[in-house]
Amino acid sequence: MSNFSLSPLFRRSIGFDCLSDLFDFALQSETPNYPHYNIEKTGDNSYRISVATAGFNKDQLEINLENQVLTISGKVTEEEKNDTDKEYLYKGISSRSFTLSLRLDEHVEVQQADYTNGLLTIDLQRNVPEEQRPRQIPIGRKNSEQLLEESQTQ
Template identity: 45%
Template sequence: MSRFDFSPLYRSAIGFDRLASLMENAANSGSTSNGYPPYNIELLSENQYRISMAVAGFAREELDITSHENTLIVKGSKEQAEQPQKNFLYQGIAERGFERRFQLADHIKVTGADLVNGLLHIDLVREVPEAAKPRTIAIGNSQ
């Protein structure tokens, strides 16, 4: 993968240094990600999103979802002590724990999560406060 230079973003944009850092980190760490578990990010409407993760074999009690500041962390841990030793001829289903992190944009809130047919659905919504919404500025008369 070729390396991109994001330094022009730093000098031409004010207040977007965090965005440029996130893009640079994503470009650098993209090749080190193991891709487990696979996931989709879906746009449901203008301000609603859904992350769907394939977590087949995990029970609700084995999954943990945490939202802290602008990071969403999804962890899965399998209980290995209670399962008997199995003799697989072929093992294609991963039974390992995982931790997947998502960087959330400002004003993105997690509204709910559900586990259906081996897919973990996490619903997100963008709630922009009134103070952050664009407003029209009237031009006054100096006379």
């Protein structure tokens, strides 16, 4: 793959460094097709990631969060890979190690993770601080409250 730079797109923007990093992350990593997973929106600010991990137990799964990248990995031991005692007539359940990385938004936090019936679920919550929520900026002269405050301080 040749080097691809998005810097011309960000010349006239302020504070979109994270968006640039997101594009870099997307271009560097291939889209995984194993294991299968869903991302659900369960509320206005809540999400759930469900990962199909049939054949794994809790001890073989690991969840890490570093620099807003959620990494889910499953490790199959060499003993399980080289188990010659079993003869499969058909093997449809894959038993291979995997790593799944998902980039989270700046204010998305991991709430909890559960493992039930071969399905790993991770609940996420978006917590945007009040000062960073969208607000309307008034246009024009100072409003009457500001004028009243200024007159009281003089």
